[in-house]
Amino acid sequence: MHDFDRIVERRNTNSVKWDGLDQLYGREDLLPLWVADMDFPVAPAITEALKKRLEHGVYGYSLISNRYYEAVIKWMEKRHNWSIQKEWIVFTPGVVPALSYAVKAFTKPGDKVILQSPVYHPFYSSITDNGRHVVTNPLIYRDGKYYMDYEDLEKKIDSKTRLLFLCSPHNPVGRVWKEEELRKLGEICIKNDIIVVSDEIHFDIVFKGHKHTVFANVSEEIKENSIICTAPSKTFNIAGLQVSNIIIPNRRLRERFIIELEKDHILSPNIFGQEALIAAYEQSEDWLEQLIDYIEGNKDYFMDFVKENLPQLDVIDSEGTFLLWVDCSRLNMDSEELKDFFINKCRLALNQGDMFGEEGKLFYRFNIGCPRKIMEEALMRIKEGVESL
Numbered sequence: 001m002h003d004f005d006r007i008v009e010r011r012n013t014n015s016v017k018w019d020g021l022d023q024l025y026g027r028e029d030l031l032p033l034w035v036a037d038m039d040f041p042v043a044p045a046i047t048e049a050l051k052k053r054l055e056h057g058v059y060g061y062s063l064i065s066n067r068y069y070e071a072v073i074k075w076m077e078k079r080h081n082w083s084i085q086k087e088w089i090v091f092t093p094g095v096v097p098a099l100s101y102a103v104k105a106f107t108k109p110g111d112k113v114i115l116q117s118p119v120y121h122p123f124y125s126s127i128t129d130n131g132r133h134v135v136t137n138p139l140i141y142r143d144g145k146y147y148m149d150y151e152d153l154e155k156k157i158d159s160k161t162r163l164l165f166l167c168s169p170h171n172p173v174g175r176v177w178k179e180e181e182l183r184k185l186g187e188i189c190i191k192n193d194i195i196v197v198s199d200e201i202h203f204d205i206v207f208k209g210h211k212h213t214v215f216a217n218v219s220e221e222i223k224e225n226s227i228i229c230t231a232p233s234k235t236f237n238i239a240g241l242q243v244s245n246i247i248i249p250n251r252r253l254r255e256r257f258i259i260e261l262e263k264d265h266i267l268s269p270n271i272f273g274q275e276a277l278i279a280a281y282e283q284s285e286d287w288l289e290q291l292i293d294y295i296e297g298n299k300d301y302f303m304d305f306v307k308e309n310l311p312q313l314d315v316i317d318s319e320g321t322f323l324l325w326v327d328c329s330r331l332n333m334d335s336e337e338l339k340d341f342f343i344n345k346c347r348l349a350l351n352q353g354d355m356f357g358e359e360g361k362l363f364y365r366f367n368i369g370c371p372r373k374i375m376e377e378a379l380m381r382i383k384e385g386v387e388s389l
């Protein structure tokens with residue numbers, strides 16, 4: 001059994017999450033449950049593989065090995081029932097860069113890209129920073145759950161709309177989209193000649209009773225019209241190693257995407273990232289199963305605690321991911337007051353919901369990929385904060 005309860009000191013490791021809080025939040029003495037990496041050490045096989053490569057001592061330019069491709073292909077088959085070919089796999093040093101490359105490859109300046117808000121904030125900037133326009137197709141929030149709004153989507157499409165960014169599973173709302181939901185979306189996009197970039201970076205962390213469907217697996221037509229962004233980074237907590245695989249079955253789309261990468265001379269992963277991916281996909285499935293159970297346990301603890309002690313909060317019951325989306329509107333504060341409350345009263349570093357879109361104004365995102373003690377401490381601080389109001 002892996003010990004996910006063990007707390008590892010991450011301060012002074014150049015961690016985005018733990019160091020430099022002063023700059024972002026105006027004070028250093030905060031407990032961070034924000035940016036999406038986890039506080040757990042990686043699976044032992046990953047550490048072993050990295051040590052072995054480190055001890056070799058020569059760290060020159062790397063090629064992508066056959067073993068790397070095989071590991072990716074087998075993972076997709078085994079975990080996602082998705083049969084892919086080696087040529088479809090395109091390496092990028094992150095999913096966010098891939099979103100930006102997709103914008104450049106499949107749209108022209110002035111074109112429109114649709115996203116389903118509230119959504120992971122770089123979806124917006126990868127569109128606007130490239131001189132394209134964001135079109136929001138907000139999710140419907142009904143009875144504590146989120147749904148896609150197909151009617152609104154069809155209304156928003158015009159001749160300048162070329163691309164749609166799908167987040168599946170969805171960050172921050174925690175939906176694991178059902179096959180029928182994806183099919184409906186995919187068919188609307190095909191009908192209107194809109195390519196879909198499906199960011200599936202959270203696809204391995206899905207809770208009991210839910211099943212992730214790879215968007216390209218929904219139908220042959222959808223497969224030919226989609227770019228699937230995958231990575232071992234969220235799953236195995238190796239975001240700092242910067243490895244992701246963009247899987248593009250359609251040759252024409254793949255070639256256009258690769259042209260953009262070549263312009264920036266993006267060729268192959270760094271040697272450590274490559275070793276980590278192989279050790280993760282080949283040898284760390286058992287660690288992942290235990291991790292999923294632990295995170296689901298964290299979610300249950302969080303929801304039970306809130307029910308008993310913080311009835312003013314509404315936690316969206318997530319179906320996957322290590323992120324929890326919490327509706328704070330019944331605390332009866334505006335967004336500035338909420339910000340002050342969480343930072344200065346509770347001393348927590350969280351993601352303020354409006355960074356995911358205006359619909360998130362009175363929401364907060366909690367990262368529960370941490371030892372339970374850290375989460376308990378955060379919840380206690382909120383309880384005390386509320387009691388002192």
Ligand SMILES: Cc1ncc(COP(=O)(O)O)c(C=O)c1O
Nearest residue numbers: 036094095096097120171199201
């Ligand atoms: C939906 C989503 N996409 C992409 C990323 C980041 O991807 P990368 O670090 O590979 O650029 C995150 C990280 O939080 C995410 O939640």
